[in-house]
Amino acid sequence: MLKAHETQLEIDLSALTHNYNYIKSKLKTGTKVLGVIKAFAYGSDSVEIAKHLEKLDVDYFAVAYTQEGVALRDAGVKRPILVLHSQSVNFKTIIERCLEPSIYSDYVLKEFIKTAESLSQNNYPVHLKFNTGLNRLGFSEDEIGDVVSKLENTSAIEVKSMFSHLAASEDPNEEEFTKLQISRFKTIAQKFETQAGYKPWLHLCNTSGIINYPEAHLDMVRCGIGLYGYGNSVEEDQKLKPIATLKSIVSQIHQIKKGESVGYNRAYKAKGDEKTATIPLGHADGLNRIYGKGKGYVTINGKKAFILGNVCMDMVMVDITDINCKEGDEVIIFGPKHSANDLAESANSISYEILTSISQRIPRIFKNE
Structure with missing residues (x-):
């Protein structure tokens, strides 16, 4: 450790490497890893964390808001960046800076299509968010038909992935509910594939989901707190290193x-x-x-x-x-x-x-x- 001469936050990049490799060890070959680096990479430094994860060959990044993604692009980060809470006022910026929006409601879908068409986009990548029980953001299962209909009427966007978010994957007392969410998401994905005629990437697991529900790893996993050294349980905390x-x-x-x-x-x-x-x-x-x-x-x-x-x-x-x-x-x-x-x-x-x-x-x- 470096000796402090003032208040400072020391970031250990070797610990980040350890945590990334530990998460990778949990996955089957071919499962992609999305590094969640919102909120200044959980309070550390989003640019330095992103650049280090790029060296480790991470597949994707996610941020909460558009300006977080812009800051990464300004710093030279090249990997695809998913904006988890995209908002219509920023859609032009999202496209200009090659960010990829989460589309989570009928309004957001219509507004992004409108912006993409106005900028003459073709098959711009978007990510559909479905609500399976967290009740925060996301389309409902009943809206699949309307979503597919709007997608079929434009060539401006294409669905790169579909995802949802587990509400209590770290809580063994909520195992039944988590498995219900997994089942709901798989049903939604199947219905979308049947109606749309193609299958986007699927991702559902956060850090605790990666650790506790390997059957839900699907095509990609989203790792946030685990990268920074916390596994939401005493046992997993011992296998990770706080950065x-x-x-x-x-x-x-x-x-x-x-x-x-x-x-x-x-x-x-x-x-x-x-x-x-x-x-x-x-x-x-x-x-x-x-x-x-x-x-x-x-x-x-x-x-x-x-x-x-x-x-x-x-x-x-x-x-x-x-x-x-x-x-x-x-x-x-x-x-x-x-x-x-x-x-x-x-x-x-x-x-x-x-x-x-x-x-x-x-x-x-x-x-x-």
Whole structure:
């Protein structure tokens, strides 16, 4: 590890390689891998992650919104990019930047056809999203006929893939529902193929789906959190490597007497003579105010330092009464040994939230293979 001299996010690209290869090992030969790099690649750096995954020969990328895809194209990323939540205001940009939209409703389908025809497109690739139970985005099974009819009346677009999204693939208590979703999607795909006369690629599995439902790998899988080192279970977390380590330093140490308070609103009052450390990291950096008051800790010299009082915008105070440390010492907020999942669980959250909350003002430092 590189020693921190300020708050920084260290990204280990060798860990990314390990995670990608582990996911690939779960798949049968020929199954494509789509790397999900939305939200700045889960809080890391979408451009650097995309370029590294291109070196590993990933097949596809996915982002949430058009501007995320534009940023990748501006940086020279060449692989196909699926825009998961495409919106009509961006359709011209999507086509101009060679991005590929998710088409998830009758309105979106009509508007994209209109834009594609106005730009004289022929067989522009699109991806049909179907709702099988998440009830977020997607056509219903009943709309297949209308979708096929509109496709038959234009040569401007072609369906590259069909997909859906599993709602609870990480939850063994929801196995029955997940299998129902898989069955629904296969039925939808068969009906579309029968009515349209051809079979697009099919993809359904997220990270937990890849791990838990190999029968649903189909033509391609979409891997997000797994690439970044989290498998949504203790067992799988041990086989993956978190790529990101959030580090900072001890800015100042205070000796606090019994009854003295720490931070805004006097939210913590010392129970005896105590010692605190101030760290240059706060809720503006992604360490949200849900932490503190007994929730969450960092590690200093290998020991737990619990967060005291309210998290400030740019700073946080921790208890170092029993820790031998000095100003300038390194602080680990999360990393391979104290993971983002550990920190998130202390506040009834999930690793996704803390990873994607990391402020863009924090420098990203890369460890190459």
